[in-house]
Amino acid sequence: MSVYDDKPWLAIYDEGQPTEITPEFGDALAMFAASVQRAPDADIIRYFDGRITLRELDELTDAFASGLLDGGFAAGDRVALYLQNVPQFVIGLLGTWKAGGIAVSINPMNRERELELLLNDSGAKVLVCLESLYRDVAAAVVGRTDVATVITTSELEYQSRNDQRVFAGVERISFDDTVDMAGLIERFRGRRPPAVSFTAEDTAFLTYTSGTTGPPKGAMNTHGNVVFNSQAYRQWCGLGPDDVVLGVAPLFHITGLIAHITISLLLGAPLVLFYRFEPSTAIDVIREERPTFTVGSITVFIALMNAPNADSDALASLSKIWSGGAPIPPSTVKAFSATFGQYIHNIYGLTETTSPSHGVPYHAEAPVDEASGALSVGVPIFNTVVRIVGDDGQDLPPGEIGEIVSTGPQIVSGYWNKPEETVKAIPGGALHTGDVGYMDAEGWFYIVDRKKDQINAGGYKVWPREVEDVLYEHDAVREAAVVGVPDEYRGETVKAYVSLRPGRSADEAELIAFCKERMAAYKYPRQIEFLDEIPKTVTGKLLRRELRARNQP
Missing domain, CATH: 3.30.300.30 (ANL, C-terminal domain)
Structure with a gap:
């Protein structure tokens, strides 16, 4: 069943009833190039007191890509990014694409066993990591992997404020067996790599599932997936180049990759980074940078409400807020609105849906189901068909609880080197999410829980x-x-x-x-x-x- 058929919620849109998005750009790299051409001197990254323009980011990533290629990197090779929310993550991602490669995002909280598993599963040839993570974790691991080059960098780069709430105890560390990222970029600055283009089917990055139902699997998010959902965010959330994106979600996660990095690259809008989330620091950054849009877990917004420097005007600029990744209690949405005067829109997606498959449209508020008290996660975004199916695989009518099965341009092509897992989870391109929920008579969707969590x-x-x-x-x-x-x-x-x-x-x-x-x-x-x-x-x-x-x- 398609929820686009005669559903009243379509009237929510200010600009008619869109049923199709045609990508304006062929791949995520071309998307960035178009923004550079439009406004080369506009800020694209703000990191404390540091600023990087689109032109500068283009030059930095050209140099990084040239350095990779000089070291023997080839099209299709993988670069693992083991970093916090720092500008080097964006540089590494774009530079990998410019070298024809695939980026592998790795949680900076991962320790030796987890890091080794992901490096070996992805077959990464290059590892880009913070100096502290190399010293404490990666140095003991890379010798047991295919990693040929380790590039290290510091969270102190690209800013000079050195706020001790954020950087207490952080110091520069040099290694004899790694390549310094700043030195590599300086060495190849001014050099342009050969032009590269991707098809919509080419893999842009591997994002690893959280492993809550077994060993992590590398979801192959394609360039087509990335471009589609970046544009979906732009239209769904009412975003433009005058917006400012606040990076509260981890960049390694699919939310950070799409709702922070690639939406910023598409819009040519500044992405505000502050290393890692700390509530008091976040509020100071919001006051200073005046961001307008963000997506984060509900725990982020709970933390902001409880920050010691929070007041009613603290988030005055942040008028476009969405939350996903964890259930949102309706009472928390009310409390947040009472505290800051801003509404938290729900949004829902998975690693395998390249961020959103559902969301509450901008200017709309999610209904609360009277029977269960659950807050709706929204309605399916553009071009996305979502079914509720029973244990027999048959579609269920509105109000009936079953598994959520999604089909659309944002669904990944599969799992890296795991064809059997791909067929099991995404048969015929239809993602069986493992989430249990239902659709009401108006087309709004509600998540009940994960199948495995039922008591x-x-x-x-x-x-x-x-x-x-x-x-x-x-x-x-x-x-x-x-x-x-x-x-x-x-x-x-x-x-x-x-x-x-x-x-x-x-x-x-x-x-x-x-x-x-x-x-x-x-x-x-x-x-x-x-x-x-x-x-x-x-x-x-x-x-x-x-x-x-x-x-x-």
Whole structure:
């Protein structure tokens, strides 16, 4: 079924009822080149007090690509980017494309075992990493991989402010067995690599799944995927060259890659980076740089609300806010709006959908399902068909809960060197997301939970999201995560992990009673454990697997 057929939400759009996006540029690199031609002297990266224009970024990436090629790099080779949110990530990404290669984004929180796995799986020939990450992690790993060249750099580059809240303890480190990135660029500055072009089917980068359901898999995000969803963000979120993009999501993640880097390259709009997210620093940066648009996990926005330097005017410029990657409690959206006067639009996608497949359109507000209390993740974006299917693979009608299956131009071509996994997850180009949800009669979609997270309490099915949403309604609760734990009588029972807001208090009996008053008897948590921080991935997804492991005998 297509949700574009006679659905009232189409009237939301200010500019008619778009049903097709035709890419203006052939690939992500050409997209950047067009922006350089339009406004070469416009800022494209702002990093504390540092500024890089489109012209300068073009020159830096030409030099980086020329250095790669001089070292024997060939078309189709992979460059692994093991970096925080620093300008060198963007330089490395574009430089890799200019050399005809494929970028591999790696979480800077990964340690030796994880880094070695991804380097070997991708077959990366070049590793670009922070000096501290080479010293602490990569130096012990690269000898067991195909990496032939390690290029190191520092988070202190491209700025001079050296804010000690951000850079405390950071110092420059030199190595005898690595290539300094700044020195490489200086050596090849002024040299242009041979022209390269890609087709829509060519892989732009490998982004590794979080591994919550098994070993990480390298999703092959193509240039066509990247160009399509960059333009989808532009139109869906009402963006133009006068916008300023705030980089709160990690750049290695699909959200950072598309909603920060490539949308900035498409628009020719500045991307504001500040190394890594710290709430007080983020608010200072927002006040100084006046960004207008961002996408981040809900934990980012919860942290901003609780920052000591937050006030009602702190986010005055940030009028276009979307959140994805983790469930959003409706109560948090209300609290954020009450604090800052800004509305958080929901957005939904996966690594395999190259960022969004659904979203709440700009100027619209997501409905809340009366029965479940869930906040809608939006409607499918342009050219995207989404089905809700049952266990038998058949389409389900509105209101029925099943697996979300998405088809569209943003769906990846497959997993790197994993044809069997590709056929299983993306048969015929239709992505079986593993997320469970439903569509209402108006075409709005709601996520219930991951299939594997469902709790079976004495034969009753409990979705953690529903319990978490109730907990978030308590004014002392900052974050909550719910899991099923072994129980002799019920098989499984409901346990909640909770962190409290600064200066607020609550005990286990109080929170259990709060939930008991608001939900069916089989759903409310029987156990509550308090933590300073709920374990999460770097992108804000709750690590329920880790919480469940704490309760195994």
